[in-house]
Amino acid sequence: MKAMCIDGNRNFVWRDVDDPVCHDAFNVKIRVEACAINRADLMQRAGIYAPPEGWPLWPGLECAGEITEAPEGGRFKPGDRVCALLGGGGYAEQVVVPAGMCMPIPKGFETWEAAGIPEVYATAYLNLKIVGEIQRGETFFINGGEGGLGIACIQLAKHVFGAKVVAQVASDENGAFCKEVGADVVSNRFKDDLVATLKANPVDVAIDPVGGKLMGPCFATMNMLGRWISLASMAGPETTIDVNLLWRKNLRLIGSTLRRRSPEEKAQILAGLVRDVWPAFETRRFVPFVHKVMPIAEAAEAQAILERGENRGKVVLTI
Numbered sequence: 001m002k003a004m005c006i007d008g009n010r011n012f013v014w015r016d017v018d019d020p021v022c023h024d025a026f027n028v029k030i031r032v033e034a035c036a037i038n039r040a041d042l043m044q045r046a047g048i049y050a051p052p053e054g055w056p057l058w059p060g061l062e063c064a065g066e067i068t069e070a071p072e073g074g075r076f077k078p079g080d081r082v083c084a085l086l087g088g089g090g091y092a093e094q095v096v097v098p099a100g101m102c103m104p105i106p107k108g109f110e111t112w113e114a115a116g117i118p119e120v121y122a123t124a125y126l127n128l129k130i131v132g133e134i135q136r137g138e139t140f141f142i143n144g145g146e147g148g149l150g151i152a153c154i155q156l157a158k159h160v161f162g163a164k165v166v167a168q169v170a171s172d173e174n175g176a177f178c179k180e181v182g183a184d185v186v187s188n189r190f191k192d193d194l195v196a197t198l199k200a201n202p203v204d205v206a207i208d209p210v211g212g213k214l215m216g217p218c219f220a221t222m223n224m225l226g227r228w229i230s231l232a233s234m235a236g237p238e239t240t241i242d243v244n245l246l247w248r249k250n251l252r253l254i255g256s257t258l259r260r261r262s263p264e265e266k267a268q269i270l271a272g273l274v275r276d277v278w279p280a281f282e283t284r285r286f287v288p289f290v291h292k293v294m295p296i297a298e299a300a301e302a303q304a305i306l307e308r309g310e311n312r313g314k315v316v317l318t319i
Helices: 039-045 118-131 148-160 172-181 194-200 215-219 244-248 263-282 296-307
Strands: 002-006 012-016 028-036 062-069 081-085 094-097 102-104 139-143 164-169 185-188 205-208 227-230 252-255 290-295 314-318
Touching: 012 296, 028 081, 039 296, 062 094, 062 118, 081 094, 081 118, 102 263, 118 148, 118 205, 118 227, 118 263, 139 148, 148 164, 148 172, 148 205, 148 263, 164 172, 164 194, 172 185, 185 194, 194 215, 205 215, 290 296, 296 314
Parallel strands: 139 164, 139 205, 164 185, 205 227, 227 252, 290 314
Antiparallel strands: 002 012, 028 062, 028 094, 028 314, 062 081, 081 102
């Protein structure tokens, strides 16, 4: 088969690699029809985010396609159309995965549409429900509302968990877009005072892939018993936090990743996602936003769209 490998100069090369082989742990093989791009893919290409042990060296954290091999008597069978959460390897013609990391494509969804579901919606679901323990009527903040993860978080927080949603965005146009998706309050990072916005709308749960110096002052505005969940530090790894707030307000500052969790943990997360979110997908109460669909040969330009911050929603590659 062919896969989109990364050469020594960090360029993409579509080249022949060995076909993947099913084994006890990775017992389902998928013929990949589409995969979606995530910021972790950009970090992997830059040489700073290696895939977990046992996964291919080329990028790709999610895909959709048709099962070609599966255990007899198992949950899935050859011919089933699925989307899957991966530890890597989605930029390829085939991939093998644990059965628990596969989900049926929601009824009525195109393959390219389903390819953008697993990573961002699993991350949103994990951190809102399991880590953040969000409750109906609470206030939620997402830093970076217009991206794939941001949109998924807004949709789940608003339409599944019944929260008020505050989002920081990169432009007024993106703010209007996020309000259409479900945000109640938006803050333009280039024009508005985010700390003032959060003081006026103190939050109970925050998901923050941005970090940076502003994180500490924002953390200080949280409601009692607030949960601030840090996923990454795109704006830098340093901030200042008054640790007295941790006990005065009973706040929690939580680091969280999906990629490093075990296949068993991921299977539980995905089962909850299918149970709680698939009914909304299949009735089109909300759907993933796909910014652009491009052929796998244009993977470098597709990643550049994320690097430039141009996307609202997912960028998807077709195989």
